[in-house]
Amino acid sequence: MKEAYHKWYSPNLQEEAELLVFGYAGRPVILFATSMGRYYEAKDRGLIDSVQWFIDNGDITVYCPSNIDHRSWYNKEIAPAERALAQQSYDQFILEEVYSRATAETGRRDIITAGCSFGGYHAANFGLRHPDITQAILSMSGIFDISSFTDGYLDDTVYYNNPMAFLRDDNHPDLWNLKLTLGTTWADSCLEQNQRLGGILEQKKIPHWLDIRGDQPHDWPIWKQMFPHYISTL
Template sequence: MIENYLKWHSPNLGKEFEMLVFGDKGFPMLLFPTSMGRYYESKDFGLIDAIRWFIEEGRIKVYCPDSIDAESWYCTDISPAQRAFNHHCYDKLLREEILPRMEDETGYQRIVAAGCSFGGYHAANFAFRYPDKVSYLLSLSGIFDIKGRVDGHYDDNVYYHNPMDFMPGNQHEDLWRMGIVLGVADNDVCRHSNEQFSRLLTEKKMAHWLDVRPHTSHDWPAWREMLPHYLSLIK
């Protein structure tokens, strides 16, 4: 399996940024780490091995970016407004620095956005903000409401990066073209969040699959089962 390590100076973050890329062709997938996870987390916890067949067969090319959660939503040493602004800068990095690379290297103009736990938030936020650039959303045990990380603060950066808030009024036509999977364990701290967001999508008449996995919990063994299953459904 081809693996490439990338490092560059991000103008949007004003610092060095790292990413791992697996494969050399196929549908591009942006795979986010969990809370404060690093770009190598999906490899270290066996998630890349779980989808190795898809990579080696040229079905997908996987981009694993670093996170800056420790400098944004999870950083209690800075103001909530600064947390939200820092995430906004991260979003610009994804949109302006990583997405064009994915398009150029694979020839695809739309991608798969995926992630586990807080990575599911990142995937959903990116997908719903840019539905013209995302064909499939695979959120595994994700959350969809970020307000618990901003201590009651509210501004445009919070609103526009909070799917529970901006999605009810989001009428972008490509939302109804997106393949959406909300995967969650039956014994999962994020189950209620997924069921709540599923109701929101249902009210908008957006087709999606709420997959509640029996006899599982919020952890890597469940995600290693979910992700290859979901990828097998992509046409």
């Protein structure tokens, strides 16, 4: 399996960024790490191995960036407004630095976003904010309401980085073209969040698949089952 490592200074993050890329052709998949996760997490946890067939077959190229959760939503040392601004800088980093690399390398403009747990938040947040460049969103045990990270504070930046909030009022026509999968289980700690987002999608008649399977806990074994299955449906 072809693997490449990239490191550069990010003007959006104002720090060095690192990225692992798996594959040589096909549709780009931006795979977000879990809470405060690093770029190598998906490889170390076996999530990349679970989709190796698709990578080797030239169907997908997977881009694994680190996140900056420790500087944004999880950073209790700064005010909620600053946490939201940090998240906004991460969105710009993905758009201007990771997405641009992915499209240049693969020649494909439309992407798949994917992630587990808090990575599911990032996948949904980026994909729903940029439906014009996103073909599919694959969230596995994701959370979608970040109000618990804002201490009751609300401004436009918080609102537009909270999928459970902004999606209700968003009528971008490309939302109805997304292939949106919400994977969860009956024992998942994020089950209720997935059901709530699924309810909003249902009310707006946005096509989606709320996949509630089994009673496995919120952990890597079920995600390694979900990810290749969801990729196969595309």
